[in-house]
Amino acid sequence: MEELKMQDKAVVVPGDTVAQGMGFLPSKGTYRENDKIIANRVGLLSVEGKVLKVVPLAGSYMPKIGDRVLGQVSDVLFSGWRVELFGPYSSVLGVKDATNEFIGRGANLAEIFGLGDLVVCKIVNVTSQKLIDVSLRGPGLRKLKGGRLIKVSPMKVPRIIGKDGSMVSMIKQATGVNVVVGMNGMVWIDGTPEGEIVAVETIDKIQNEAHQPGLTNKIKEFLEQKTGKKVEPRALAEGE
Amino acid sequence: MPYPKRFDGRKFDETRPIVAKVGVIPRADGSAMFKIGNTVAYAAVYGPRNLHPKFMQDPKTGILRCDYNMLPFSGHGERVRPGGGRRAREISMVTENALRPILDLREYPNTVVDVFIDLPQTDAGTRCAGITAAAMALADAGIEMKDMVAAVAVGNVQGSIIADLTYDEEQNKTETEGVADIPVAFMPNSGKVTLLQMDGKVGRAELKKALELGREVCKKIAEIQKAALRAKYMGESQ
Numbered sequence: 240m241e242e243l244k245m246q247d248k249a250v251v252v253p254g255d256t257v258a259q260g261m262g263f264l265p266s267k268g269t270y271r272e273n274d275k276i277i278a279n280r281v282g283l284l285s286v287e288g289k290v291l292k293v294v295p296l297a298g299s300y301m302p303k304i305g306d307r308v309l310g311q312v313s314d315v316l317f318s319g320w321r322v323e324l325f326g327p328y329s330s331v332l333g334v335k336d337a338t339n340e341f342i343g344r345g346a347n348l349a350e351i352f353g354l355g356d357l358v359v360c361k362i363v364n365v366t367s368q369k370l371i372d373v374s375l376r377g378p379g380l381r382k383l384k385g386g387r388l389i390k391v392s393p394m395k396v397p398r399i400i401g402k403d404g405s406m407v408s409m410i411k412q413a414t415g416v417n418v419v420v421g422m423n424g425m426v427w428i429d430g431t432p433e434g435e436i437v438a439v440e441t442i443d444k445i446q447n448e449a450h451q452p453g454l455t456n457k458i459k460e461f462l463e464q465k466t467g468k469k470v471e472p473r474a475l476a477e478g479e
Numbered sequence: 480m481p482y483p484k485r486f487d488g489r490k491f492d493e494t495r496p497i498v499a500k501v502g503v504i505p506r507a508d509g510s511a512m513f514k515i516g517n518t519v520a521y522a523a524v525y526g527p528r529n530l531h532p533k534f535m536q537d538p539k540t541g542i543l544r545c546d547y548n549m550l551p552f553s554g555h556g557e558r559v560r561p562g563g564g565r566r567a568r569e570i571s572m573v574t575e576n577a578l579r580p581i582l583d584l585r586e587y588p589n590t591v592v593d594v595f596i597d598l599p600q601t602d603a604g605t606r607c608a609g610i611t612a613a614a615m616a617l618a619d620a621g622i623e624m625k626d627m628v629a630a631v632a633v634g635n636v637q638g639s640i641i642a643d644l645t646y647d648e649e650q651n652k653t654e655t656e657g658v659a660d661i662p663v664a665f666m667p668n669s670g671k672v673t674l675l676q677m678d679g680k681v682g683r684a685e686l687k688k689a690l691e692l693g694r695e696v697c698k699k700i701a702e703i704q705k706a707a708l709r710a711k712y713m714g715e716s717q
């Protein structure tokens with residue numbers, strides 16, 4: 240007997256039987272026990288044909304190759320820097336991947352990136368033991384100066400970015416602040432004090448209402464009402 | 480002397496009133512409160528995060544570290560000295576053992592998941608309340624777990640098999656007949672036992688009966704745990 244026990248988009252918690260029968264396939268966030276498929280984390284059930292997976296609603300950041308993250312330099316090493324990623328693991332930024340400029344032998348690396356500096360970087364390698372290499376070579380990757388840093392749940396980052404960056408672009412248009420969102424859940428905001436406040440409020444709102452339908456329109460109205468400017472969701476160019 | 484009726488008038492298989500809440504500690508990665516009668520347990524989960532001292536790190540898997548702590552004026556009688564003692568050490572360990580079977584931290588080598596359990600008010604059954612709260616907090620932290628864990632104390636008070644003993648019931652022994660206090664934890668789906676301790680004396684038949692009772696009660700508690708988790712995330716997703 241094959242039967243779906245819970246509906247698509249339902250909130251599941253660990254130990255919930257989501258389906259019964261060998262016709263279903265467990266994917267991320269679920270596992271099979273005999274003929275049952277059971278959820279193993281809190282999230283929203285997603286039914287794609289016969290494939291069942293759980294879209295997580297909570298959790299810590301798992302580094303992935305290609306992710307753009309926000310990190311903070313926490314140590315200066317022999318030939319690079321240790322970059323804290325605000326998750327279970329920290330990463331290493333090698334001298335080779337740091338800048339396009341020439342760094343001579345015996346140069347003082349602390350003069351290039353000091354302790355506490357914020358960088359937008361890209362994850363280039365992750366080993367099975369979670370040793371992470373990051374790089375600053377690429378469009379939009381740089382050291383950040385000034386601004387403020389806020390933390391959001393890494394699971395909600397896709398909603399904050401929006402489709403093709405539409406949410407971030409709306410915040411930028413309405414408030415005029417510069418926003419950088421890292422996949423590790425760190426968001427950097429830089430602009431006028433008033434603009435920054437509105438941006439922080441908006442990000443909080445997106446976080447709290449992350450899984451509601453029609454979120455883009457709601458945020459659009461919210462921003463227009465807060466700032467009195469017209470905003471239009473549009474895609475962001477790469478590295479913006 | 481039999482124990483035909485419970486001090487607070489409950490049925491033998493009835494627990495004290497339960498309140499469960501998830502997400503009570505904003506700065507923790509996951510948190511939960513579990514209140515059963517006058518016993519209140521708060522659990523806060525941090526991590527997976529970097530583990531120090533480094534020699535404790537395990538390159539094969541992340542580890543679980545629990546800390547059970549009764550607050551100074553939480554209990555009956557004398558003030559509990561802060562800072563943990565032999566009893567707290569033992570309970571921290573059994574809590575760890577009760578929770579580890581549901582977790583798989585191999586995805587997080589060299590890290591730790593810290594679970595802090597604090598009891599501001601107690602009336603027996605603290606390790607069970609702590610484990611129950613911790614299971615909810617772990618789920619709230621988004622950690623993958625194959626099942627929940629629910630715990631309850633069952634016991635034999637002068638021949639009566641009862642669930643969820645209070646402090647008075649634990650103390651209710653006479654010269655001829657003792658009290659057996661048996662904290663048990665179950666994984667509700669598979670029905671496997673993850674905690675089984677005993678204080679006192681019990682016969683084989685009574686123990687079997689008590690465990691059966693514990694299993695049934697834990698299933699009910701697990702439903703409450705799941706409902707509490709769902710309540711938090713339903714609110715967020717609607």
